[in-house]
Amino acid sequence: MTLPRFLGFFLLLGFASSAWADKLKVLLIDGQNNHNWKATTPVLVDALESSDRFAVTVSTSPARNGSKEQWAQWNPDFSAFDVTLSNYNGQSWPENVQKDLEKYVKEGGSLVIVHAANNSFSNWLEYNRMIGLGGWGGRTEKNGPYLYFSDAGKLVRDPRPGRGGSHGPQHEFTVKLRQKDHPIVKGMPAEWKHAKDELYDSLRGPAENVEVLATSYSSKSKKHEPMIMTISYGKGRVFHTPMGHADYSMRCVGFYDVVRRGTEWAATGKVTLPLSNNFPTADKVVSVSRK
Ligand SMILES: [Zn+2]
Structure with missing residues (x-):
């Protein structure tokens, strides 16, 4: 190897490692879900990752029929990551993993919850x-109470009896900023159209320190349901x-x-990621083109 080439090699290494160091480290957990997690995790x-802001590591839990030994070996190191994202909806985690997550978030870690991850662990109080x-x-x-926005735009905490969690048929729906x-929603149109999805309604929980950033109107519940939330x-975060x-x-x-900015905010308390140039409008869904 000639000297310039030798130097170039090390310069390249240095560049690659500093670019990596700048990225936020995300731990994505999947492995069980009543949804197709093998299709949604990618x-x-x-x-x-397409934002160049994150480096994602996926940790897949044992399957529902996993052995005791497999569960004993599944021990995600939350503290090694800037943020943990759950795409998991399944059986209870071992107690040591539960305690590790509680400690991690309580001491300043960050958690991102997507869709059916909020179905998980109804009996784990700290998770809720x-x-x-x-x-x-x-x-x-x-x-806990059912949280929604009234037609008058007021946040309501409804303690009356009822089940938690419901949805109607999938459809495209409008997300309305509140x-x-x-920083997560700054610059978004006041209302924008989201792609075909399930519109969850009647979610319930301790609802402590929740800030609802956006809602969607459910024709099933006749309420404006929380769609983008932060919790401390x-x-x-x-x-x-x-x-x-x-x-x-x-x-x-x-x-x-929403996921990029929400994850960046959870990890750092700030948002640097700009909105996409082709962000949806009030009446037009825009899908991400497949690679
Ligand atoms: Zn679903």
Whole structure:
């Protein structure tokens, strides 16, 4: 190797490692879901990594029929990541993993919850405090109030009896901003059209320290349902969107930007990522083109 080539090699290495160091490290958890996680995880990874802001590591839990030994070996190191994203809806995690997640978020870690991840763990109180609201899994008013916006634009905490979690047939729907100045949604149109998805309604939970940034009107519940939320838990930041039923729901330019900015905000408390030039309008869904 000649000297200039030798130097070039090291310069290149240095450049590659500094570019990597700038990226936010995301731990994406999947492995069980009543949804097609094998189809949606790659879309979530693409949504994040195509922004050049994130490096994603996927940790796949054992399957539902996984052995005790497999579960004992599955021990994600949350603290090694800037942010953890859950695409998991399945059986309870081992107690040590639950405690690790609680400690990680409480001490300033970051968590991102997408769609059916909010169905998980209805009996794990601290998880429910982290995600603010959830659905299914036997959730009722006992898990906390139903949070929605009234037609007059007021946030309502409804403690009356009822189940937690429901949705009608999938359809394209409008996302309406409620906190226009929050960095996650800043610059988005006041209303924009989201790709075909399930519109979750009647989510319930402890709903402590929840800020609802955007809602969608459900013709099933006749309420404006939370669609983009932040929750603070201890010193940690949580970003939660009930959108994202399927790969085609996620392949929406609006969803890509919401997930990118929500994840960056959870990890750093700031948003540097600009909105996509072709962000959806009030009446037009824009899908991400396939590579
Ligand atoms: Zn779904």
